[in-house]
Amino acid sequence: MPRNPSLVSRGEEGIWNIEKQLGIFEIIQIGRRTDIPSMCFDIAIILVILVNISITFLQTFEEMAGYAGAMGAVEFVTMAIFLVEYILRIWTADCLYPEKPYPAAVLWFGVSFNGVVDLLTLLPYFCPFFIPSGAVVFRMLRVVRILRLFRINSRYDAFHVITKVLKEKRNALVSSIFLVLVLMLASSLCMYGLEHEAQPENFSNAFSGIWWSMSTLLTVGYGDIYPITIGGRIMTIVIAFLGVGMVAIPTGIISAGFVEYYTKIKVGSYSEHEADFIALDIVGGHPYAGLLLKEVRLPQGLYPAVVLRGEDVYTPHGTLALEEGDSLLLGTVNTGRLDCRIEEVRLEKGHSWIGSRIKELDISRRVFVVMVKRGDENICPQGSTMLEEGDVVLLLEKVIANPS
Secondary structure, eight states, rough: OOHHHHHHTTTTTHHHHHHHHHHHHHSSSOTTTTHHHHHHHHHHHHHHHEEEHHHHHHHTTTGGGGGGGHHHHHHOOOOOOHHHHHHHHHHHHHHHHSSSHHHHHHHHHHSSHHHHHHHHHHHHHHHHOGGGHHHHHHGGGGGGGGGGGHHHHHHHHHHHHEEEHHTTTTHHHHHHHHHHHHHHHHHHHHHHHHTTTTOTTSSSEEEEEHHHHHHHHOOOOOOSOOOHHHHHHHHHHHHHHHHHHHHHHHHHHHHHOOOOOOHHHHOOOOOSSOEEEEEEOOOTTTTTOOOOOGGGGOOOTTEEEEEEETTEEEEEOOTBOOOOEEEEEEEOOSSSHHHHHHHHEEEHHHHHTTTBGGGOOOOOOTTEEEEEETTTTEEEHHHTTTTOOTTEEEEEEEEEEEEO
């Protein structure tokens, strides 16, 4: 069944609405290099974000007070664009979460990272009109707008590497931060005992020493609070040395995480079985160009072994984006003989597959959709590819026979 049964039930108009909704969804999502409309939308949104952030900075300069009207007009236009984008994302939420009904999909988008960032981008501008008393509080949230850039940056491998390393090392990082907090509290109590009588205005209680311990442990050294007794100065020397080591622990954990990650993707992990390899050249216009490896649908038994890009060799991982000119080396383990049979299914009028997405087809696990012919165009199938009347679907059926 198609994604939105409530629309399909209304006949051809419902199908047309779904196709229009899916088309807008593809445009406002992160675009691939081969998807010109979506790429143009991404570039336009980046420019709008940069203009909006620049206006936010310029409004803080007294010298720019004479241009307040012009800056306000530009800010209004950019915020209107953000509002339209947010409405479109709400409208296409069921495309982002196709397994959920529309109200649940909207709710899931609303509480997601991108949904919260988009909402907090709009609140500082529009809420002061309705809640004047909270204007100052809401305008403090304007800094959230810069987080919108993470939606675009999340397409690239570098951002995924950072988040992956932080996620893998989160337990060690939490432990190191806990040690820093314990040391900070302990040093605050010790310094209060040593310095309270000498300078009660600076160390009036144990909690007042936390500011001093933070500046000392993190080697900031503001100098607004410092010990004047011999015991306090000795304690400061000890805490300063410990602070260098404590702060270096999270840095070392993150650095080691990056080394481990890049070692894994460089060396890779291979099966002990004998393997065969075939090379697939990503030439101009190839359907794989611009896709992440995790988006490439390969028949079971094939796996991406290596990506050749000029003189560089990349061990593939899910967030590596394929580019035109790459050579994708595919491997298959020799555990048996692979017999395949290709079958064509032409979608004539009234066929049950018309209006369905490929991942919704009720087919055997041994059957794969390898290509969709639509007129003179060959479409590389993806789970979200919507089938249309007149399409010719090429199915591959495999049978694994163990060698005698």
